[in-house]
Amino acid sequence: MTAVTGMAVQAVRYRTARWPLALVVGTALIVAWTAVAVLWPHLVPYATDAQRPQDRFQAPGSAHWLGTDQFGRDVLSRMLAGSRPVVEVAPAATALAIVVGTAIGLVTGARGGWLDEAVMRLVDAVVVFPAIIAAVLFVALLGRSVPVLVLVIAAAFVPLVARSVRAATLVEREKPYVEAARLRGEPGWSLLLREILPNVRGTVLVEATSRLGDAVFAGATLSFLGLGQPPGSPEWGASISDNRVWLQNAPWTVLAPALAIASLVVGVALVADTLRNGRSGA
Structure with a gap:
């Protein structure tokens, strides 16, 4: 038993030793913030909405x-609590985009012809349409809520x-x-799901990690603009928006959530770059 355990430990050490440093750092940042988002009620030293006017603008x-x-609220507690809406919105939006986008890319790439042309022209039209205007329209029509933010x-x-x-599918279908399938x-659905999809999973994985970092930044940006989380929320983008007027007098109120966003985005980017480089070098 001891020998088996020792061999298992050696195998784990061997595999982790081969991981690039960027992947280790990026994964650690993602795991850390995910844990904070789940456990923040047990980690915060103060209540996130507890106002203490006598303690306003205390330096670290x-x-x-x-x-x-400005209300005497503890910045660390609010930064930790603000991770929850970020971790809720960004993965959900990324998962939805990956599922829908992958389905569209697979079908259009495999089928080709008029369907491919029509859908790609529609996709091009959506890409060139300003995203911020679309976000304003969605919020005006559907109201400000987490599901709307995910959808946007x-x-x-x-x-x-x-x-x-679609680009990866065009390569695989030839x-x-x-052709043997x-x-x-084999029916069309089997061709897509059993033959092509497993061979474009690298592209899907890279897209997922890349879009996750983009989703974190996009969610914070929309909240900063008042299109996401409501004012007063501890969410990082909303916190930056609420405290930006105090940047010169109390820069820590803005720097804390800004650095939290940056650390999570950098962590996801490190993982995405490692996966992308590993895939291109394969």
């Missing part, structure tokens, strides 16, 4: 590690995912294994 110190804001972000990324998956009489 032993009592408040990241200082306080996903809609902006679907065309990009569809383009990438390969012998696809056609000759065997």
Whole structure:
């Protein structure tokens, strides 16, 4: 038993030793923020909405590690709590964009012809339409809520995912294994799901990680503009918007959520770049 355990440990060490440093750092940042988003009620030193006017604009110190804001609220507590809406919105929007975009890319790339031309022209039209205007229209029509925010972000990324998956599908559909599947009489759905999709999964994975970082930034941007989380929310983009007028007097109120966004986006980007480089080098 001890020998088996030792061999298992050695195998894990061997595999992790081969991981690029960027992948290790990026994964650590993603896992850390995900854990914070789940456990933040147990991690915050103060209630996130507790207002203490006598403590307003305290600089970072032993009592408040990241200082306080204009209402005397603890910046660290609000930064930790603000990770929850970010981790809720960004993965959901990314997953929706990946599912819809992959389906569009697979079908249009495999079928070709008039369907491919029509859908791609529609995708091009969506890409050139300003995303911020679309976001304003969606919020005006449907109201400000988390599902609307997810829908807006996903809609902006679907065309990009569809383009990438379609390009990969166009390459795969000309390969012998696809022709052999056609000759065997496999139906279209089987051809897409069993033959082509497994061979474009690298593209789908790279798109997923890339769009996740974009979704984090997009969600924060929409909240900053008042189109996402409501004012007063501890969400990072909303916190930056609420405190930007105090940037000169209390820069820590803006820097804390800004650095949180940057760290998560950088973590996702490191993972995405590693996967992209590994795929291109394969």
